[in-house]
Amino acid sequence: xxxxxxxxxxxxxxxxxxxxxxxxxxxxxxxxxxxxxxxxxxxxxxxxxxxxxxxxxxxxxxxxxxxxxxxxxxxxxxxxxxxxxxxxxxxxxxxxxxxxxxxxxxxxxxxxxxxxxxxxxxxxxxxxx
Numbered sequence: 038x039x040x041x042x043x044x045x046x047x048x049x050x051x052x053x054x055x056x057x058x059x060x061x062x063x064x065x066x067x068x069x070x071x072x073x074x075x076x077x078x079x080x081x082x083x084x085x086x087x088x089x090x091x092x093x094x095x096x097x098x099x100x101x102x103x104x105x106x107x108x109x110x111x112x113x114x115x116x117x118x119x120x121x122x123x124x125x126x127x128x129x130x131x132x133x134x135x136x137x138x139x140x141x142x143x144x145x146x147x148x149x150x151x152x153x154x155x156x157x158x159x160x161x162x163x164x165x166x
Contacts, residue, residue, distance in 0.1 A: 101131040101142055114151045121158035 084092075104127065108114045113124055133139060139152045 097132040098142065101128070101133045101138070104128060104131045104133070105142070105144070105148075114148075114155065121155050124155055 105114075108124060108127070128134075128138075133142070136152060136156050139149065144152060
């Protein structure tokens with residue numbers, strides 16, 4: 038069914054962003070703290086740690102939304118045969134740890150109800166035959 042994926046760390050994503058410097062010129066470096074006013078002006082094309090953190094969070098937000106779409110595409114949400122633990126583990130690999138994270142993504146209406154049911158189910162649902 039789903040395999041638990043390793044959630045990359047902030048450092049791993051920052052390293053990946055640095056490696057992509059040719060395509061994403063503004064994401065290739067984290068700006069060091071300027072030592073003087075002169076050096077501060079030379080850092081104008083660098084991204085601050087706060088901006089990089091924001092990009093990191095947006096990266097995971099997009100991944101989580103794609104993961105939710107994949108769950109619906111595979112028929113795993115709204116399906117009583119789905120194993121709640123597998124779905125929760127899959128979402129957790131994208132940084133979605135619970136209903137608060139689902140709501141923060143802007144999920145609402147009947148889609149939110151599917152997640153409320155999924156998170157309310159015991160981990161062993163459906164019962165072993």
